[in-house]
Amino acid sequence: MDVVTLGMVGLGRMGGNMSRRLARAGHTVVGWDRAEAARATLSDEPRAPTVATLEELVGRLPAPRIVWLMLPAGAPTEDILQRLVPLLRTGDLVVDGANAMYRDSQRHAREFAARGVRFVDCGVSGGVWGLENGYGLMVGGTDDAVGTLEPVLRALAPGPDRGWVHCGRAGAGHFAKMVHNGIEYGMMQAYAEGFALLQAKEELGLDVPAIAEAWRHGTVIRSWLLDLTAEFMRDDATLAAIEPFVADSGEGRWTAHESIELGVPMPVTTLALMQRFTSQGRGDPANRLLARMRQAFGGHAVRKRD
Amino acid sequence: MDVVTLGMVGLGRMGGNMSRRLARAGHTVVGWDRAEAARATLSDEPRAPTVATLEELVGRLPAPRIVWLMLPAGAPTEDILQRLVPLLRTGDLVVDGANAMYRDSQRHAREFAARGVRFVDCGVSGGVWGLENGYGLMVGGTDDAVGTLEPVLRALAPGPDRGWVHCGRAGAGHFAKMVHNGIEYGMMQAYAEGFALLQAKEELGLDVPAIAEAWRHGTVIRSWLLDLTAEFMRDDATLAAIEPFVADSGEGRWTAHESIELGVPMPVTTLALMQRFTSQGRGDPANRLLARMRQAFGGHAVRKRD
Numbered sequence: 240m241d242v243v244t245l246g247m248v249g250l251g252r253m254g255g256n257m258s259r260r261l262a263r264a265g266h267t268v269v270g271w272d273r274a275e276a277a278r279a280t281l282s283d284e285p286r287a288p289t290v291a292t293l294e295e296l297v298g299r300l301p302a303p304r305i306v307w308l309m310l311p312a313g314a315p316t317e318d319i320l321q322r323l324v325p326l327l328r329t330g331d332l333v334v335d336g337a338n339a340m341y342r343d344s345q346r347h348a349r350e351f352a353a354r355g356v357r358f359v360d361c362g363v364s365g366g367v368w369g370l371e372n373g374y375g376l377m378v379g380g381t382d383d384a385v386g387t388l389e390p391v392l393r394a395l396a397p398g399p400d401r402g403w404v405h406c407g408r409a410g411a412g413h414f415a416k417m418v419h420n421g422i423e424y425g426m427m428q429a430y431a432e433g434f435a436l437l438q439a440k441e442e443l444g445l446d447v448p449a450i451a452e453a454w455r456h457g458t459v460i461r462s463w464l465l466d467l468t469a470e471f472m473r474d475d476a477t478l479a480a481i482e483p484f485v486a487d488s489g490e491g492r493w494t495a496h497e498s499i500e501l502g503v504p505m506p507v508t509t510l511a512l513m514q515r516f517t518s519q520g521r522g523d524p525a526n527r528l529l530a531r532m533r534q535a536f537g538g539h540a541v542r543k544r545d
Numbered sequence: 546m547d548v549v550t551l552g553m554v555g556l557g558r559m560g561g562n563m564s565r566r567l568a569r570a571g572h573t574v575v576g577w578d579r580a581e582a583a584r585a586t587l588s589d590e591p592r593a594p595t596v597a598t599l600e601e602l603v604g605r606l607p608a609p610r611i612v613w614l615m616l617p618a619g620a621p622t623e624d625i626l627q628r629l630v631p632l633l634r635t636g637d638l639v640v641d642g643a644n645a646m647y648r649d650s651q652r653h654a655r656e657f658a659a660r661g662v663r664f665v666d667c668g669v670s671g672g673v674w675g676l677e678n679g680y681g682l683m684v685g686g687t688d689d690a691v692g693t694l695e696p697v698l699r700a701l702a703p704g705p706d707r708g709w710v711h712c713g714r715a716g717a718g719h720f721a722k723m724v725h726n727g728i729e730y731g732m733m734q735a736y737a738e739g740f741a742l743l744q745a746k747e748e749l750g751l752d753v754p755a756i757a758e759a760w761r762h763g764t765v766i767r768s769w770l771l772d773l774t775a776e777f778m779r780d781d782a783t784l785a786a787i788e789p790f791v792a793d794s795g796e797g798r799w800t801a802h803e804s805i806e807l808g809v810p811m812p813v814t815t816l817a818l819m820q821r822f823t824s825q826g827r828g829d830p831a832n833r834l835l836a837r838m839r840q841a842f843g844g845h846a847v848r849k850r851d
Contacts, residue, residue: 341749364764375764377756379749402762407750414749415756422739422766425813429731432811433724436800439809443647443685443720444713450683450721456708458670458681460728462768494742503745505738506820507731507813514812 241390242266245305246296248319250277250289253336253363254309256370257395262286264394271296293322303330305388309363312337312489320347329355332387336361338420338490341413344379348409357384360409362416363395373397377404377419379411421494421508424487426464428511434468438477448472485518547696548572551611552602554625556583556595559642559669560615562676563701568592570700577602599628609636611694615669618643618795626653635661638693642667644796647720650685654715663690666715668722669701679703683710683725685717727800727814730793732770734817740774744783754778791824 242265247258250272258268262284270289272278278289290296297304306323310316316337323333333351335344335358344360351358359380365372374395378385385392385405396402406415437447451469455461491512498505516522533539548571553564556578564574568590576595578584584595596602603610612629616622622643629639639657641650641664650666657664663686670681680701684691691698691711702708712721743753757775761767797818804811822828839845 364766366765369763373763375760375762375767377759397763402759402764404752404755404759406752406756411749411751414746415743415751418739418742419760419764419766421742422735425735425738426732426766426768428813429728429735429817432731432804432809432814433728433800436724436727436803436807436809436811437721439807440720440803443717445717445721446710446712449710450712453683453708453710454681454725456681457675457679457703458708458725459672459770460670460725460732460768461681462732462766462770464765464768494739497742497746498738501742501745503738503742505742506816507734508738510812510816511735 243305243390244269244299244301245307245391246271246300247287247307247309248272248293248296249309249315250274250281251309252367253369254307255280256367257307257309257336257363257374258287259284260370260373261391261394266391266394269296269299293319294326297323297326302328303332303387304328305332305334305391307334307336307391309336312339312343317343324351324354327351327354327356330357332357332359332384334359334361334388335413336363338362338416338488339413340489340493341379341410341417344413345410348380357381357387358409359384359388360412361392362412362419364416364419369395373402375402375419377406377412377415379406379409379413379415381408417490417493417497420488420490421505423464424491424494424511424515425507426462428507428514430460430464430468434472448476483518484520485515487512487515487519491515549611549696550575550605550607551613551697552577552606553593553613553615554578554599554602555615555621556580556587557615558673559675560613561586562673563613563615563642563669563680564593565590566676566679567697567700572697572700575602575605599625600632603629603632608634609638609693610634611638611640611697613640613642613697615642618645618649623649630657630660633657633660633662636663638663638665638690640665640667640694641719642669644668644722644726644794645719646795646799647685647716647718647723650719651716654686663687663693664715665690665694666718667698668718668725670722670725675701679708681708681725683712683718683721685712685715685719685721687714723796723799723803726794726796727811729770730797730800730817730821731813732768734813734820736766736770736774740778754782789824790826791821793818793821793825797821 244267247254247268247270250270258270261268268287281287281289348358362377364375376396392403393399406412437445451472455469495509495512530541534541550573553560553574553576556576564576567574574593587593587595654664665686668683682702698709699705712718743751757778761775801815801818836847840847
């Protein structure tokens with residue numbers, strides 16, 4: 240196996256664990272995070288030394304340098320990419336592992352290419368389970384750049400030859416990750432609606448956690464998301480202490496935009512996104528109007544707030 | 546292990562393979578199907594003898610008799626249940642493994658209970674893969690009846706202690722299976738929309754079959770349905786020869802009805818069902834009206850049929 244030395248910028252929950260997985264596979268990861276506390280979490284990992292500045296990180300890497308960014312998409316990533324421009328040389332390779340908008344990644348690839356620096360966009364799935372199970376990796380870029388990165392991808396993925404894919408040219412990795420997350424929205428909503436119906440069907444005395452557990456085996460709907468769901472339902476079937484508020488990050492919205500731009504019907508994906516907005520209270524203005532309309536035309540009572 | 550002898554009525558794709566799985570586990574299955582060809586498929590299975598009539602099947606079973614029906618829900622199942630009434634005795638046990646409406650199963654349980662015959666409703670998932678992998682089984686009925694059936698359930702399930710669940714009282718098994726299929730509609734639609742968006746994104750040169758394959762490992766959306774999808778996409782990425790017509794069976798509609806009856810919002814599940822109706826051409830009348838309205842108020846051209 241090729242052993243490489245690469246830089247990891249951003250040592251949060253994702254970047255920190257990915258550094259560990261790479262270090263344990265025999266690679267060397269020079270890590271930097273602007274937060275000293277994040278850097279300190281890697282102090283027990285001998286093949287993942289951390290440094291105090293971005294400049295020091297670049298200085299510690301052999302040419303051609305590989306710098307992997309694992310930062311929030313948008314301004315934090317843009318800021319570091321700008322700071323990297325004067326530090327990198329022809330042939331170096333930058334990887335953006337954030338959940339970035341694929342059009343930003345296409346632009347970054349063009350900008351770096353103009354300076355002879357290779358750029359790879361990599362969608363990363365797996366969350367907090369990736370350290371143990373490996374990460375699903377969706378990669379966009381040139382054959383040459385992805386070839387250079389291959390030893391790193393093989394170590395991060397669940398297996399050397401599975402769970403990572405060169406999706407297509409620059410932007411393709413983040414596009415695939417965007418679609419992955421869109422599918423995730425719809426799947427999650429489908430499970431949640433089904434379990435809500437089971438919970439509401441009081442007359443049958445249903446053992447909902449036991450049903451969730453059994454569904455994991457032999458059924459058409461078995462999945463990793465169902466495994467997770469069955470596990471937390473075993474400890475807490477009603478989730479009474481959880482606020483029914485579902486956050487959304489950018490990728491669900493981008494998927495809906497893309498559906499509209501390409502004219503590809505994605506009703507369930509889009510509706511799952513809309514349900515999240517509703518859970519956030521963003522449906523309240525429309526619902527107030529509806530209640531008021533019913534009162535206006537039919538004299539129906541409205542509920543008043545305290 | 547307790548070894549039992551039971552009768553299997555209906556030896557089609559499901560009942561035939563379930564008989565095989567039970568026979569291979571050491572149980573004896575006396576099989577009957579009104580079609581001689583279906584009976585003949587079991588001729589190589591020594592522990593699954595077939596008989597020529599329903600009366601003969603009941604006559605070959607030791608008391609208390611266990612008769613498992615694996616027939617289409619509705620009239621075929623109703624017919625056999627009526628024919629079983631005079632053939633069974635107090636303590637016997639009837640299992641309906643069809644995708645039956647749970648309210649029918651509640652009624653059947655009451656009718657048989659009035660004659661001292663036990664009734665169990667069992668939702669069966671796993672399709673053509675069940676013979677090899679085992680079947681997901683969702684069971685409704687009394688503790689006593691399910692206890693009698695346990696050796697059979699343990700052999701049919703993916704493992705003796707996993708993949709089968711006593712969901713609750715009579716009707717609970719078919720209710721859980723109904724919800725399982727409702728979730729399936731939503732999950733399938735979510736995947737299908739995502740893959741359709743990937744296929745439509747021509748500018749990125751996406752390798753869609755390779756993305757499907759990679760998503761099976763390490764991602765949040767990995768599942769058995771994705772495994773199946775990646776497998777058929779490897780052989781045929783575009784599916785150009787497949788008519789875009791998606792059938793629906795009863796369970797999606799029942800789930801939508803139940804959502805309305807209980808007032809539990811299931812927008813994605815219901816919409817996935819509506820998309821199937823649309824795929825069947827049932828949206829054409831509304832679309833003709835929409836085209837005509839646009840013409841009427843705005844003079845927009847309509848497309849004419851030959």
